[in-house]
Amino acid sequence: MIQVEHLTKTFGSTDAVKDLNFSLRPGKTTALIGPNGAGKTTTLHMISGLMKPTAGKINYTAQKEDPRELIGFLPQYPAFFDWMTAEEYVHFAAQLGKKTKKEAVSLSDELLDRVGLHEVKKKKIGGFSGGMKQRLGIAQALVHRPKLLLLDEPVSALDPTGRKEVMQLLNEIKKDLTILYSTHVLHDAQTLCDDVLMMNRGKKVVYASLEEIYKQYDRPRITIKTDNSIEPWAKSFAANYPFLTIEVKNGEATISGSSINIVRQHLFKELSSGEIAVRSIEVGTSTLEDVFHEVMKP
Numbered sequence: 001m002i003q004v005e006h007l008t009k010t011f012g013s014t015d016a017v018k019d020l021n022f023s024l025r026p027g028k029t030t031a032l033i034g035p036n037g038a039g040k041t042t043t044l045h046m047i048s049g050l051m052k053p054t055a056g057k058i059n060y061t062a063q064k065e066d067p068r069e070l071i072g073f074l075p076q077y078p079a080f081f082d083w084m085t086a087e088e089y090v091h092f093a094a095q096l097g098k099k100t101k102k103e104a105v106s107l108s109d110e111l112l113d114r115v116g117l118h119e120v121k122k123k124k125i126g127g128f129s130g131g132m133k134q135r136l137g138i139a140q141a142l143v144h145r146p147k148l149l150l151l152d153e154p155v156s157a158l159d160p161t162g163r164k165e166v167m168q169l170l171n172e173i174k175k176d177l178t179i180l181y182s183t184h185v186l187h188d189a190q191t192l193c194d195d196v197l198m199m200n201r202g203k204k205v206v207y208a209s210l211e212e213i214y215k216q217y218d219r220p221r222i223t224i225k226t227d228n229s230i231e232p233w234a235k236s237f238a239a240n241y242p243f244l245t246i247e248v249k250n251g252e253a254t255i256s257g258s259s260i261n262i263v264r265q266h267l268f269k270e271l272s273s274g275e276i277a278v279r280s281i282e283v284g285t286s287t288l289e290d291v292f293h294e295v296m297k298p
Contacts, residue, residue: 001026001148001178002047007056009042009202016042018202020056024148024195029174031189032182033292034199040182041076043199044150047180048073072141076152080133082126086117089125090139097144104143111139115169131162135169142173149173151181155188167192190288198295205295210288217294219286221256222263227277241266 007020017039024030032040045051047058049068060067080089087108094104112121115135120128125136134154141149154170155163167188170179174192183189189196196213198206206213224230234253238246244257244266257263264283271278 001061003059003061004047005057005059007043007046007058008054009039009046009051010054015202017046017053020199020202020204022197022204022207024178024180026061026178028194029170029179029181029192030195030197031193032180032197032199033184033186033189033288034182034205035296037201038199039202040199041152042202044073044152044180044182047071047148048150069144070147071150072144072146072148073150074134074137074141074152074154076156078133078137078140080125080136082124084125085122086112086125086128086136086139087121089136090143093140094143099144107143111142114142114173115139116165129162130158131165134158134162134166138166138169138173147178149177149179149181151179153182153184156184163188186287186289186292196288198292200296206291213288213291214286217286217291219256219290220263221254221284221286222267223252223254223282223284224267224271225252225279225281227279230276233276237267237270240270 001024003023005021007017008015009017020039020043032043034040042051046053048071050073058067060070084092090108090111091101091104094107095101099107108121109118112118115138117132117135117139120132125133128136138151138154141151151170155166158166163185170181170192173179190210193210195209196206197204208216226233230251230253231248234246234248237253237255238244244255244263247254255263255267
């Protein structure tokens, strides 16, 4: 869909984005992940055309005189006219996108129905919840039928209900679009995305499919919960098996190693000979959050 080559944005003496290279796979959803100040929003603004790069280039596979015709964009804090109705706002956005009045009416009905706002299309935006406003923002981003949808933290300011609504909507529309969205909610990224682009201090740290990331950073682990204090046992276990990693947090112990069989073998042997009241044992592997913390280490 697009290819980013050596993209750089400098503010004074600070490189907000530095020598960034990646390509978006058509029809796939990519999560843009990184700590605050990583350069995520700056990257989205350059791709959308809202900000001019200091260096580098962005190549779009579809040939358009103005590449912005290919792009729909929802900023982190979208601005609405509260005195407008949802219908009026989408009409307005459509006409800004050079649609005729007839096209604007048709598109408004179609998109408000698609984002679940058809029944409130005559209501003023000022009375909308956060989740409703985000869904309306997605409708305006889709109104000119873009090929690429850019979303900047689409659920960060929402309560659990609003977040669920917007995530369900994104899961539905991802079938028809290439999506690049930034997020701090790693569980949502793990659920929704096909690819992951991790940034830190303006640079690319990891860019691969979710499947490839799990293969590369797979860390088999077993988590134990007990009815009594687990800290003394965990210290003893760590001393006896230094080639395994054990972490104690919130009264539970997580043991990890290069092979789940090795972890299981030594753990069960230790548990069977010890006096520890086990409440539960859970076997798993690394999550996207685990990978994030590992690659972001200084």
